[in-house]
Amino acid sequence: MNCPDENDVKAMCAWETRNTTEEEQVEYWRRMHMHMDDVGPIPRCIFDDNKYKNRVEEIKDILAGIDASNAVHYGMVGGMGMWPSNDAPHKLVKVLRLITQGDVEAFVNLPVCFSIGSKLIGRLLEVDEENDIIFRLLKYRRVLLPELLERCTLLAFLSRGFV
Structure with missing residues (x-):
């Protein structure tokens, strides 16, 4: 099964905010959409603020840790x-x-x-010209x-x- 797409996440957001006002629903979707753009369509990271922040930090650390010696792992x-x-x-x-x-x-x-793909490609091209x-x-x-x-x-x- 592929990761959920934007419509799936939007439906999850609608379900989560079904008892709130329209403005709150729009704000919640906007926030979750930004989370999805930052960490990908991973529900456990999109909907939980602590897991989202941890995932963003992990991604930054992983990207910063890419160098010529470990570029082969990618x-x-x-x-x-x-x-x-x-x-x-x-x-x-x-x-x-x-x-x-x-x-x-x-x-x-x-x-x-x-966004992760563009950062990853940029980092790999920085450290290894033959990539x-x-x-x-x-x-x-x-x-x-x-x-x-x-x-x-x-x-x-x-x-x-x-x-």
Whole structure:
């Protein structure tokens, strides 16, 4: 099962705030959406403020700890190999199920959210010029591009400036 998407989290927020005013519901969703942008779609980290703060600190520490000697541990990002469960980098990725050519089901390791992905790619490029993470992520553009389009399409059609 893939991580919950934005609509799933929005439904959870609506359920949590069902007995509150509309303004409180909007504020709660805005806060949870910001949490989701920072740590990814992980319900235990989105809805619990203490776990959210801990996860943000863990992510900062992991990203700061990346150097040329351990950049090889991040080779699974964008790949289909098994992720070692005893290593800190697993907090930065999610496994996404996808259907490849010929209707074969496969799994790919991708950054848990866009903001972590961009920070991770930037950090890996800083410490290791020969890192091929961009190549691996481009291989899965058929998975990533629809996700980006899904995020932006509704906003594009609702914006008067787009037309």
